[in-house]
Amino acid sequence: MSSKDRVIIFDTTLRDGEQSPGASMTKEEKLRIAKALERLRVDVIEAGFAIASPGDFEAVKAIAESIKDSTVCSLARAVDADIERAAEALANANSGRIHTFIATSPIHMQYKLRMQPDQVVEQAVRAVKKARGLCADVEFSCEDAGRSEIDFLCRIIEAAIDAGARTINIPDTVGYAIPHQYGEMIGQLLARIPNADKAVFSVHCHNDLGLAVANSLAAVVAGARQVECTINGLGERAGNAALEEIVMAIKTRHDLLGVHTNIDTPHILAASRLVSGITGFPVQPNKAIVGANAFAHESGIHQDGVLKHRETYEIMSAQSVGWHTNKMVLGKHSGRNAFRTRLEELGIQLADEAALNAAFARFKALADKKHEIFDEDLQALVSEAQDEEAPEHFRLHSLEVVSKSGALPRAHLLLSVAGCEQEATAEGSGPVDAIFKAIESLAASRANLQLYSVNAITEGSDSQGEVTVRLEKSGRIVNGNGADIDILVASAKAYINALNLMQAGVPKAHPQAADV
Ligand code: KIV
Numbered sequence: 001m002s003s004k005d006r007v008i009i010f011d012t013t014l015r016d017g018e019q020s021p022g023a024s025m026t027k028e029e030k031l032r033i034a035k036a037l038e039r040l041r042v043d044v045i046e047a048g049f050a051i052a053s054p055g056d057f058e059a060v061k062a063i064a065e066s067i068k069d070s071t072v073c074s075l076a077r078a079v080d081a082d083i084e085r086a087a088e089a090l091a092n093a094n095s096g097r098i099h100t101f102i103a104t105s106p107i108h109m110q111y112k113l114r115m116q117p118d119q120v121v122e123q124a125v126r127a128v129k130k131a132r133g134l135c136a137d138v139e140f141s142c143e144d145a146g147r148s149e150i151d152f153l154c155r156i157i158e159a160a161i162d163a164g165a166r167t168i169n170i171p172d173t174v175g176y177a178i179p180h181q182y183g184e185m186i187g188q189l190l191a192r193i194p195n196a197d198k199a200v201f202s203v204h205c206h207n208d209l210g211l212a213v214a215n216s217l218a219a220v221v222a223g224a225r226q227v228e229c230t231i232n233g234l235g236e237r238a239g240n241a242a243l244e245e246i247v248m249a250i251k252t253r254h255d256l257l258g259v260h261t262n263i264d265t266p267h268i269l270a271a272s273r274l275v276s277g278i279t280g281f282p283v284q285p286n287k288a289i290v291g292a293n294a295f296a297h298e299s300g301i302h303q304d305g306v307l308k309h310r311e312t313y314e315i316m317s318a319q320s321v322g323w324h325t326n327k328m329v330l331g332k333h334s335g336r337n338a339f340r341t342r343l344e345e346l347g348i349q350l351a352d353e354a355a356l357n358a359a360f361a362r363f364k365a366l367a368d369k370k371h372e373i374f375d376e377d378l379q380a381l382v383s384e385a386q387d388e389e390a391p392e393h394f395r396l397h398s399l400e401v402v403s404k405s406g407a408l409p410r411a412h413l414l415l416s417v418a419g420c421e422q423e424a425t426a427e428g429s430g431p432v433d434a435i436f437k438a439i440e441s442l443a444a445s446r447a448n449l450q451l452y453s454v455n456a457i458t459e460g461s462d463s464q465g466e467v468t469v470r471l472e473k474s475g476r477i478v479n480g481n482g483a484d485i486d487i488l489v490a491s492a493k494a495y496i497n498a499l500n501l502m503q504a505g506v507p508k509a510h511p512q513a514a515d516v
């Protein structure tokens with residue numbers, strides 16, 4: 001297969017995905033997702049928007065320093081300060097890319113930018129040249145291209161390629177396009193722009209009409225060779241095109257599309273679960289590829305057909321995207337070496353020996369309570385060990401909950417608050433409510449609880465429960481996570497984790513802000 005038949009997969013879970021209200025992630029969480037994306041063999045990881053906040057800058061920098069096999073990219077508006085900050089964050093990348101953008105639709109130019117089309121072209125050219133002076137790999141995006149005039153797009157893209165952009169992205173920023181029309185638009189741009197052969201054409205589709213994947217595939221048929229997407233379709237409003245759907249459509253319908261990607265598809269499910277666990281955005285059961293029912297056959301006729309010949313009702317195998325790889329990998333008699341080896345096989349790297357020891361101690365404690373330890377258990381346990389590296393203002397020491405029919409549940413807990421042990425008791429309408437009230441009586445955060453979700457990590461009634469708690473205060477949103485066999489303990493840990501993140505946080509800017 002030649003390289004012109006390869007579709008570059010550009011993942012923007014850590015940037016556009018994070019713009020989903022409530023999906024903010026810490027640096028450590030972003031690093032974990034970046035490693036999962038590298039393992040998936042994603043070509044380009046958009047790690048963030050470096051100028052948005054000191055936290056975003058640090059996250060892009062850390063990812064640029066630790067990822068070796070994927071290109072690491074930072075977003076930058078078409079202004080010097082953004083581009084310089086992106087270059088600074090990417091300075092130590094093995095392979096870095098600056099992604100600069102400006103809006104090109106009449107409505108954005110007139111009302112948001114308050115600029116004339118000539119000024120927009122001039123600014124785009126200046127930005128691309130500036131970025132090329134700092135980084136060899138530059139991508140230029142025409143924001144709201146889906147509602148831009150084709151003649152203007154031809155003009156600005158030709159100028160951006162002349163200025164040094166090697167990837168040209170045509171975003172459907174507001175999810176307005178329809179597949180045949182969007183495909184035709186990409187085809188026209190490729191045919192009409194005289195220097196189009198000097199750049200890779202990319203698409204970036206939002207899902208407001210539920211057409212992000214269909215539009216991206218129509219663009220690939222028309223000649224686009226980079227698709228921007230996110231794990232689980234996470235992203236602004238209705239989200240972005242889902243990576244797993246794009247990749248599996250390209251793989252499954254190679255007969256029709258004639259292109260391929262480099263993605264190592266058996267790692268898809270693990271990446272999906274990681275993103276869902278960290279952000280607290282559950283995956284709906286009927287979601288293509290990664291939903292719990294995506295490969296479940298309920299009707300007798302279907303079950304009979306699959307048993308006789310799998311392909312009667314399955315167009316791809318569950319294993320090809322990572323289902324049914326659950327293994328009882330370790331047990332209570334497993335040693336440190338076996339534990340370390342399995343983590344390495346799962347692509348999990350711990351910071352140092354101390355982190356390994358902490359994770360191993362947790363593993364032993366878990367193995368005492370739970371007979372079978374699955375890969376997902378290991379992932380949750382290591383996440384917690386990594387979270388512990390973050391500063392902890394609040395720490396749970398013990399928890400006791402009494403819940404009996406006909407009486408209000410009561411929680412009693414011992415917390416350390418800035419190093420001092422304190423205890424609290426509270427009643428609530430349910431046991432979780434009682435726990436959160438007891439914690440709040442000590443923390444007094446006055447944050448609003450926006451989401452509380454519990455998921456079983458593995459099969460079986462002895463599964464660990466993974467809890468996500470989303471807290472909001474003065475517009476700032478954080479997601480806390482906790483895992484434990486006892487879901488009440490997991491709930492307390494998740495609430496405390498969210499409080500610790502809130503304690504450490506700083507505000508950030510939004511890339512689509514008009515202050516260009
Ligand atoms: O949707 C969009 O237009 C974007 C750009 C910044 C690429 O996310």
Ligand code: ZN
Pocket residue numbers: 016171173204206236
């Ligand atoms: Zn976008």
